[in-house]
Amino acid sequence: MAVTGGAGFVGRHLVTALSLLSQTVTVVDQAPLPPDLAALPGVSYVRADLRDYGETLLALQSADVVFHLAGNASGTESVVNPRHDFHLNALGTCNVGNACLELGARRLVYLSSAIVYGTPRRSPIREDHPTQPFLPYGASKLSGELTLRSLHATAGLPVVIGRSFVVYGPGEDPRRAGGEVSQFLRWHLNEQPIPVVGDIDRKRRDFIHVEDLCRALMALAGGGADGGTYNLGTGTAVSMRELAGAVGAATGRPALLDADTSSLADSFTLLADVTRLEGLGFTPRVTLTEGLARLAGLLGPFPELPSAKALFRREPPARRSLTLTASVGAGEEARTC
Numbered sequence: 001m002a003v004t005g006g007a008g009f010v011g012r013h014l015v016t017a018l019s020l021l022s023q024t025v026t027v028v029d030q031a032p033l034p035p036d037l038a039a040l041p042g043v044s045y046v047r048a049d050l051r052d053y054g055e056t057l058l059a060l061q062s063a064d065v066v067f068h069l070a071g072n073a074s075g076t077e078s079v080v081n082p083r084h085d086f087h088l089n090a091l092g093t094c095n096v097g098n099a100c101l102e103l104g105a106r107r108l109v110y111l112s113s114a115i116v117y118g119t120p121r122r123s124p125i126r127e128d129h130p131t132q133p134f135l136p137y138g139a140s141k142l143s144g145e146l147t148l149r150s151l152h153a154t155a156g157l158p159v160v161i162g163r164s165f166v167v168y169g170p171g172e173d174p175r176r177a178g179g180e181v182s183q184f185l186r187w188h189l190n191e192q193p194i195p196v197v198g199d200i201d202r203k204r205r206d207f208i209h210v211e212d213l214c215r216a217l218m219a220l221a222g223g224g225a226d227g228g229t230y231n232l233g234t235g236t237a238v239s240m241r242e243l244a245g246a247v248g249a250a251t252g253r254p255a256l257l258d259a260d261t262s263s264l265a266d267s268f269t270l271l272a273d274v275t276r277l278e279g280l281g282f283t284p285r286v287t288l289t290e291g292l293a294r295l296a297g298l299l300g301p302f303p304e305l306p307s308a309k310a311l312f313r314r315e316p317p318a319r320r321s322l323t324l325t326a327s328v329g330a331g332e333e334a335r336t337c
Helices: 009-020 053-060 073-078 081-104 136-155 182-191 210-223 240-251 288-299
Strands: 001-005 027-030 043-047 065-068 106-115 158-162 164-169 194-197 208-209 229-234 257-260 323-328 329-336
Touching: 001 009, 001 053, 027 053, 027 208, 053 073, 053 081, 053 257, 065 081, 065 210, 073 136, 081 106, 081 136, 106 136, 106 210, 136 158, 158 210, 164 182, 164 210, 182 194, 182 240, 182 288, 194 240, 208 210, 208 288, 210 229, 240 257, 240 288
Parallel strands: 001 027, 001 065, 027 043, 065 106, 106 158, 158 229, 164 208, 194 257
Antiparallel strands: 323 329
């Protein structure tokens, strides 16, 4: 087996889970192999840039099952540098899919994101919900999905796609825009009010613990339908007010919210319909209360603070004028655009 992005947040947990099942796992990443993974039995490491097709082929040459997790996972970073985001997510995924075809992999599991749905039109969200991402990150993940589906349709690529909802757990990057659980805990453990952008009751999310997400990914590898798409969530929506209450309960001290309602753009319910996933025998094991308590214990008092707000827009560059000169009869006409 191979896990691209195996040194990252979700990847580290997945590699650990596979190793505990006595699987031989190759971690494919540009980042160094973390010491805790290097110490696991059956784990090896290949450094590769998946934007390079040759490197991708070499990295995956011995894998019969590939979990493709590598890429940019930050909506904020995708807004700042969308070209870099597309190179990592879209081109990298295209290379992984073609390499799996060329090498004869038995199964490719692609970790996509619920961000591809955009602003939900209905809730809970089924897998056939329209996809209209509003961030470059969502567009690049959807591009990866479409590429892999086309390879399945035209060449029989044995791929299954999982769209993760809001993942949390140990090792989560607090700078991620969608990392409300880690952000809330970090502000609260620093004894500060928790900044929230939007309506704290209308903004509701489906939070899934990273250990449950890894179990869901393994369920897709073992029983997901070729060419199928599955929502990876719990089927439970939690408002920001409810999350703050759960944070207070987990730490034994009430949490204070500092709500900024100047923007209500993301004050919607992002809730997974998990009927398909449940059809594979999956049910989540880690409750939000348990997950929060465990994470709070690991973070300890006064952990690193996240940024107060995520960036979802960037200022457009100043418009440059362009002078065009066209021949008109014997003369010339200049136009400035």
